[in-house]
Amino acid sequence: MSDAEIKVSAEGLMRQTGTYKPPRDPMQIVRWTLLFMGAVVMVMPLVYMLSASMKYPHEMFEMNIIPREPTFENYALVLSDGRFLQWFVNSLIIAIATTVSAVFFDALVGYTLCKFDFRGRYIIFIAILSTLMIPTEMLVLPWYMMSLHFGWLDTYWGIMFPGLMTAFGTFLMKQFFETVPDDFLEAARIDGLNEFQIWWSVAMPLVTPALSALAIFIFLGNWTAFIWPLIVTTDQSLYTLPVGLTTFSVEQSVQWELIMTGAALATIPTLIVFLVFQRYIIRGVAMAGLKG
Amino acid sequence: MATVTLRNLVKAYGSTEVLHAINLDVANGEFVVLVGPSGCGKSTTLRMIAGLEEVSAGEILIDDKVVNHLEPKQRNIAMVFQNYAIYPHLTVRKNIGFGLRTAKMSKADKDRRIEEVAAILSMTDYLERKPSQLSGGQRQRVAIGRAMVRDPTVFLFDEPLSNLDAQLRTQMRLEIKKLHQRVGNTIIFVTHDQVEAMTMADRIVIMKDGHIQQIGTPAEGFHKPANTFVAQFIGAPSMNMLDARWHGKRLHMAGEEMSVDLSLPEQSALTVGIRPDDLLVSDAPGVFSGTINVLEPLGAETLVYVDIGNGQEVIAKASGRQPPALGARVNLSLDPANMHLFDQTGKAIA
Numbered sequence: 272m273s274d275a276e277i278k279v280s281a282e283g284l285m286r287q288t289g290t291y292k293p294p295r296d297p298m299q300i301v302r303w304t305l306l307f308m309g310a311v312v313m314v315m316p317l318v319y320m321l322s323a324s325m326k327y328p329h330e331m332f333e334m335n336i337i338p339r340e341p342t343f344e345n346y347a348l349v350l351s352d353g354r355f356l357q358w359f360v361n362s363l364i365i366a367i368a369t370t371v372s373a374v375f376f377d378a379l380v381g382y383t384l385c386k387f388d389f390r391g392r393y394i395i396f397i398a399i400l401s402t403l404m405i406p407t408e409m410l411v412l413p414w415y416m417m418s419l420h421f422g423w424l425d426t427y428w429g430i431m432f433p434g435l436m437t438a439f440g441t442f443l444m445k446q447f448f449e450t451v452p453d454d455f456l457e458a459a460r461i462d463g464l465n466e467f468q469i470w471w472s473v474a475m476p477l478v479t480p481a482l483s484a485l486a487i488f489i490f491l492g493n494w495t496a497f498i499w500p501l502i503v504t505t506d507q508s509l510y511t512l513p514v515g516l517t518t519f520s521v522e523q524s525v526q527w528e529l530i531m532t533g534a535a536l537a538t539i540p541t542l543i544v545f546l547v548f549q550r551y552i553i554r555g556v557a558m559a560g561l562k563g
Numbered sequence: 564m565a566t567v568t569l570r571n572l573v574k575a576y577g578s579t580e581v582l583h584a585i586n587l588d589v590a591n592g593e594f595v596v597l598v599g600p601s602g603c604g605k606s607t608t609l610r611m612i613a614g615l616e617e618v619s620a621g622e623i624l625i626d627d628k629v630v631n632h633l634e635p636k637q638r639n640i641a642m643v644f645q646n647y648a649i650y651p652h653l654t655v656r657k658n659i660g661f662g663l664r665t666a667k668m669s670k671a672d673k674d675r676r677i678e679e680v681a682a683i684l685s686m687t688d689y690l691e692r693k694p695s696q697l698s699g700g701q702r703q704r705v706a707i708g709r710a711m712v713r714d715p716t717v718f719l720f721d722e723p724l725s726n727l728d729a730q731l732r733t734q735m736r737l738e739i740k741k742l743h744q745r746v747g748n749t750i751i752f753v754t755h756d757q758v759e760a761m762t763m764a765d766r767i768v769i770m771k772d773g774h775i776q777q778i779g780t781p782a783e784g785f786h787k788p789a790n791t792f793v794a795q796f797i798g799a800p801s802m803n804m805l806d807a808r809w810h811g812k813r814l815h816m817a818g819e820e821m822s823v824d825l826s827l828p829e830q831s832a833l834t835v836g837i838r839p840d841d842l843l844v845s846d847a848p849g850v851f852s853g854t855i856n857v858l859e860p861l862g863a864e865t866l867v868y869v870d871i872g873n874g875q876e877v878i879a880k881a882s883g884r885q886p887p888a889l890g891a892r893v894n895l896s897l898d899p900a901n902m903h904l905f906d907q908t909g910k911a912i913a
Binding site for chain 2: 452454455457458459460461462463464468472473476477479
């Protein structure tokens with residue numbers, strides 16, 4: 272019996288007895304190492320944020336992860352400050368209203384561009400898509416000028432209006448409506464539904480995973496939005512949470528422990544959204560082939 | 564119930580005409596099947612009747628009223644689609660009742676109507692199920708139920724059985740036919756399957772390249788095909804086609820000649836069509852003789868592919884119990900009355 276045959280029969284025996292372990296792939300070790308390093312880079316800021324929120328100011332710049340004297344005083348302080356609750360509510364109102372509006376209009380426009388054949392359809396689609404190429408920083412000035420002239424400064428509407436409909440969402444929904452067979456829509460047309468009813472009662476339920484993914488993306492985007500709410504509001508009572516947290520830094524000092532505590536509290540809704548809808552987020556990212 | 568009339572119906576996409584002046588009269592309560600190969604225009608015709616495609620020229624009349632510019636919902640028709648088009652997010656009850664959403668009926672009346680339709684289709688026990696929990700045949704029944712619930716004047720079926728397996732297709736074919744006998748509505752049914760057309764229709768409309776080739780009963784399509792296309796399309800296996808010449812009061816084909824009572828100009832070129840059912844393997848001398856190339860046992864009978872010389876092969880039928888041997892030399896007999904003669908343009912010679 273040759274060496275090779277002995278090896279093969281030994282492997283067979285180990286397979287039968289369940290003691291066989293396939294040889295480690297060296298590339299897999301490399302992949303896991305890279306994955307671990309990536310995870311550390313992603314998770315460490317969050318861990319440090321939580322850690323810092325439980326530290327006293329004098330311990331803030333020490334790199335220990337576990338605080339020497341852990342405290343929840345920062346949380347008590349932030350939560351007892353009425354402004355924090357106001358900012359939290361502002362963020363919630365703006366994120367929810369923007370999400371509802373963007374999902375509605377993105378789906379409506381995406382459906383129209385996908386399922387109706389009309390002159391200029393392609394040009395409109397390209398025009399909407401091309402807005403994706405313009406960075407937010409460049410749009411801030413025209414948005415501000417509009418807000419100034421229409422009297423939208425220091426209003427909820429002023430904070431929300433740029434996000435009430437999104438090019439990304441329109442593109443995403445158009446792609447998803449492509450997967451809805453026309454037979455469904457034609458059957459409904461024969462059954463006597465008008466075009467809006469067909470969209471609402473037939474097409475929309477068929478793209479629920481896409482709607483969920485889009486809603487999550489938009490909610491998270493608006494919840495963490497900083498630049499535009501900072502520019503359009505000067506009244507502290509209208510601040511959103513990310514903007515409000517910056518008030519913890521004053522000229523002479525930055526209250527990092529309070530900023531970290533506020534940030535940790537601000538993460539809670541996003542964590543809830545993520546935990547409840549994570550399968551939709553993953554599916555949405557996978558389906559759209561886009562980064563979340 | 565209603566009549567449907569198509570008058571010089573044309574469909575064009577840009578400068579490309581795909582349906583050329585179609586004329587058809589469907590009687591009240593009639594079951595008409597549009598049949599033809601892919602791309603012949605049968606589905607387009609149906610979709611135009613439904614109002615899902617615009618009419619380029621001509622008229623569509625339902626109950627003698629021109630409906631060209633009416634919305635689908637105003638035509639009082641119902642359509643069953645190839646892919647069922649039942650909504651996956653709704654239960655069977657809601658799917659069947661979908662067509663009643665816009666009807667001015669009380670909820671109790673709607674529920675009663677849904678129950679009635681479900682009972683007709685034997686779907687009462689499945690009313691609370693979602694389509695994903697149903698078999699292909701049950702889904703098709705739901706689609707039919709949704710069409711029935713509004714009590715439309717005309718039913719349109721667009722290849723509704725093509726996604727079903729062979730056994731289920733036969734079963735559903737029978738169910739649709741029974742349903743028609745029971746409710747008696749006018750039905751226009753599209754299929755590419757000539758067996759479906761033959762078994763279900765009161766009349767079949769055979770189409771090719773946007774033209775109607777023949778309108779008639781299934782028996783007429785089979786026994787009196789209007790042209791070579793119909794002759795070959797209707798019937799399985801396909802009709803044997805042989806080139807022939809009329810010369811000296813005799814018909815010459817495949818190296819053989821036979822005496823037939825015909826009044827044709829001398830030296831006329833013809834095509835002779837012979838159904839495999841009419842070409843019988845026999846021991847006695849026949850019209851042709853040749854060698855068996857292929858045998859296809861079908862149980863009750865055996866299809867025999869016979870090389871009759873000159874590079875020509877014909878299909879004949881032999882007994883299923885005692886089929887001839889592969890490679891054997893056989894005689895093929897034929898009753899000349901069962902021959903179909905076509906001129907050089909492919910038209911049947913009366």
